[in-house]
Structures are given as structure tokens and as C-alpha cells.
Amino acid sequence: MKLPLPTQVRVLERGWLSSNNILFLEGERAALVDSGYVSHAPQTLALVRNALDGRKLTRLINTHAHSDHIGGNATLQREYGCSITVPHGIAQVIARWDEEALMLTPCAQVCDRFNHDATLGVGEEFELGGLVWHALHAPGHDMQALVFYCESRRLLISGDALWRDGFGIQFAEILNQAAGLAATKATLEAIGRLAVDVVIPGHGAPFAEFDDALERAFKRVAAFEQEPLRMARNALKACFTFSLLEMRRLPRARLAKYLQGVPFFKDIGDRILQFSVEELAEWLLAELMRAQVVKFDGDDIVPTQNA
Ligand SMILES: [Zn+2]
Structure with a gap:
């Protein structure tokens, strides 16, 4: 239309x-x-x-x-x-x-x-x-x-x-x-x-x-x-997806370290979701894979959509 x-x-x-x-x-x-x-x-x-x-x-x-x-x-x-x-x-x-x-x-x-x-x-x-x-x-x-x-x-x-x-x-x-x-x-x-x-x-x-x-x-x-936790989870997924569009790819092995280095992600993980950084990385990856927002290219996590 x-x-x-x-x-x-x-x-x-x-x-x-x-x-x-x-x-x-x-x-x-x-x-x-x-x-x-x-x-x-x-x-x-x-x-x-x-x-x-x-x-x-x-x-x-x-x-x-x-x-x-x-x-x-x-x-x-x-x-x-x-x-x-x-x-x-x-x-x-x-x-x-x-x-x-x-x-x-x-x-x-x-x-x-x-x-x-x-x-x-x-x-x-x-x-x-x-x-x-x-x-x-x-x-x-x-x-x-x-x-x-x-x-x-x-x-x-x-x-x-x-x-x-x-x-x-x-x-x-x-x-x-x-x-x-x-x-x-x-x-x-x-x-x-x-x-x-x-x-x-x-x-x-x-x-x-x-x-x-x-x-x-x-x-x-x-x-x-x-459910305020849902808001925090949603924010983490959306903001990380944005970052991945910018980075284009991130080795799976570096995900936890990356999340730990970004204050907004680390804060949501520690304070709100109360995950260890490894748990946070695992949870986030599973969620984004399930939503088909990310996929693997070799050992790298990549977005499924173009920026
Ligand atoms: Zn805005």
C-alpha cells in the first residue's frame, strides 16, 4: 500500500x-x-x-x-x-x-x-x-x-x-x-x-x-x-544484536569476555539476571540462536541480517 x-x-x-x-x-x-x-x-x-x-x-x-x-x-x-x-x-x-x-x-x-x-x-x-x-x-x-x-x-x-x-x-x-x-x-x-x-x-x-x-x-x-527481568533480557538481546551488526562477527570463544567488557551487559548480567559471565554468554547465545537472529559461520557468531 x-x-x-x-x-x-x-x-x-x-x-x-x-x-x-x-x-x-x-x-x-x-x-x-x-x-x-x-x-x-x-x-x-x-x-x-x-x-x-x-x-x-x-x-x-x-x-x-x-x-x-x-x-x-x-x-x-x-x-x-x-x-x-x-x-x-x-x-x-x-x-x-x-x-x-x-x-x-x-x-x-x-x-x-x-x-x-x-x-x-x-x-x-x-x-x-x-x-x-x-x-x-x-x-x-x-x-x-x-x-x-x-x-x-x-x-x-x-x-x-x-x-x-x-x-x-x-x-x-x-x-x-x-x-x-x-x-x-x-x-x-x-x-x-x-x-x-x-x-x-x-x-x-x-x-x-x-x-x-x-x-x-x-x-x-x-x-x-x-516482569522487569523480561525488560532486562530484552534489552540485552537487542543491544548485543546491535553490537554484533557493528562488529559483524565475534568468535564464540570470546563472547563471555566481550560481555564482561561492556558495562551495560555486565551490569544486566551481574545485578539483574544474576548470571556468571559464562552463564550469561551461554544463555544469550541460545536465545539469539532460537530467535534466528544470529548463526554460526565457522567458529564465529554472525548476525543473520545485514546491518
Ligand atoms: Zn534510540
């Missing part, structure tokens, strides 16, 4: 290592929302350049500051000299490049440092592709995240706050930094009050099944509320 997206809105659909990039054509100019993971930066640049078709990229705006949404910022700014706008709530963290708060060090992820030029505050109105958008606070997966809503065209750019099936990892809740799961629920309730025809998520294809996606997301929240 062809979704009713305005012609000036182009969604460059990516995978799970890189977030989608959403391009807004504005005559001779263009603006972009989110820029993918750093190791994909050359690919992002090529995709954006092709979609720009000679136009000049003047603005880049981020829904939130996770590595898979901001990793191409520096490259795109070097190439086009575009301004970079980040959510107001994370601006200080970006300015001092706090790799701990950016979840880079905890998850053993990397990102090309950039400087932002402007911030977008909660409730602020702005223009993209000749349309008026509102920046709405969407805490949960990321406590400073924004979603962008265009009332006139009933479009929602949801980042990782709402996907077709679920939402992003509950970092704050798992790390005991904030009541992230309650925030996720409140965010979904707020999003649910909007009139939306099409959602452009941070990952996956744009979709029109807004009510169904919300229902699934609420069910997931309820499951996590009932």
Missing part, C-alpha cells in the same frame, strides 16, 4: 544499526532528520546525496542523541556545512561530549563528535518541508527524546518512542536512572491522543497502523511492568 506521504518528504529507510533518515525537500534546499550510525556514515552520505539531487542540505535535526541517530552528523556537516539542531534536554551533554551520558561508553559504541548549532525545546513549533511541526517530549527509551508531529498532514516522526512493533530499549529504567517505563507509558498515552495517519519511525518502514502499533506497545509496557 502506498502511504499518503507528502511528496516533499522522503524516507531513507535503513536497518537496525542505522536509524532511518528523513529528508525534507525545500526548493533548492533540504533538511534531514537523523543521520544513522557512524560506521554507516559514507553510506548515509551517498544515500542523502542521491536523494538531494543537487539540492543543498542546510539543516539536520535529531530526534534524540543515540549513536544510531547522530552518527552521521559530523560527516554531513563537514560535507554540506548544514546546521545541527538537537533536543534542548541533551544539548549540554553533547556540548561537553559526555560519552557516559550519551550511552557510548556503557554500550561500547562509538560516534564521531560534532557541535550543535541550535536546540529544539519541548512544545516548540518549527518548519520542515514547508510544513509546520511540533516538537513533543517523548521520554522513556531516551529521557530527552522528542517526537515531531505535523497536525495538518497527520504525520508523526516517532524516533524510537514508537515502532510498528514496540519501542527502543528502556535504558533509564534498567539503569535505575529514572522511572523510564512509567515515562514510556505516559509518552504512548500522549502520542495516542494525536490524530495520526502515518507514522515515520526511527527504524522500520513508515506505517499507517497507528492504533495497532500503540496497542502492541502498551502490551509490551504491561509485560515489562509485570
